Amino acid sequence: MLRLTPVVRNLVIINVIIFILQNIVPGFTNLVSLWNPKTDLFKPYQLFTYMFAHADVFHIFFNMLVMASTAPVLENFWGQKKFLTFYLVTGIGAGVFHLLINLFFFENITYGSMLGASGAVYGILMGFGMMFPNMEMRLLIPPVAIKAKYLVWVLGAITFLLSGAGVAHFAHLGGIIFAFILLRIWRHKNGSYF
Numbered sequence: 001m002l003r004l005t006p007v008v009r010n011l012v013i014i015n016v017i018i019f020i021l022q023n024i025v026p027g028f029t030n031l032v033s034l035w036n037p038k039t040d041l042f043k044p045y046q047l048f049t050y051m052f053a054h055a056d057v058f059h060i061f062f063n064m065l066v067m068a069s070t071a072p073v074l075e076n077f078w079g080q081k082k083f084l085t086f087y088l089v090t091g092i093g094a095g096v097f098h099l100l101i102n103l104f105f106f107e108n109i110t111y112g113s114m115l116g117a118s119g120a121v122y123g124i125l126m127g128f129g130m131m132f133p134n135m136e137m138r139l140l141i142p143p144v145a146i147k148a149k150y151l152v153w154v155l156g157a158i159t160f161l162l163s164g165a166g167v168a169h170f171a172h173l174g175g176i177i178f179a180f181i182l183l184r185i186w187r188h189k190n191g192s193y194f
Contacts, residue, residue, distance in 0.1 A: 005075040018052040033113035051091040053115040070128040094119020097174025119175035126179035
């Protein structure tokens, strides 16, 4: 049974509300998605809003399931404020990383939009794996226990294997990188991850 902590519960609720609005308000998805700065559709606030919008039911379901399964442990460990900071830094960092990679390495591509909590979710997975590498998690399918350090790799591999064209892999990588950097900064600053 999933036991959602306050911030995680609110993040799930916000994601669901935004997803509902995307499906009932024409043009809403274009407003909240992250567009390339070379387009007229780009707005700076999208670096925040994109991580609450999703492409379809499978997209939001998988992201919220992974977040609900791992993020409460981090929120209980760090507290609400530090966890929310971590979530937002990894989510915004994922968006920035995605944009920079596309601007500098793929400048001749067709500019579409990006949306989804995946960058922040990959940040949570990285944080969870670094903080609690030997914690055992029980999977639903198959019903076995697996250590967090392996679960992070399994979930990451599943996402890459099940995703096709149009998936923002660089945002996923950005979430991982920003999570690693932020945890190293916290550890250096405080001598621990607190």
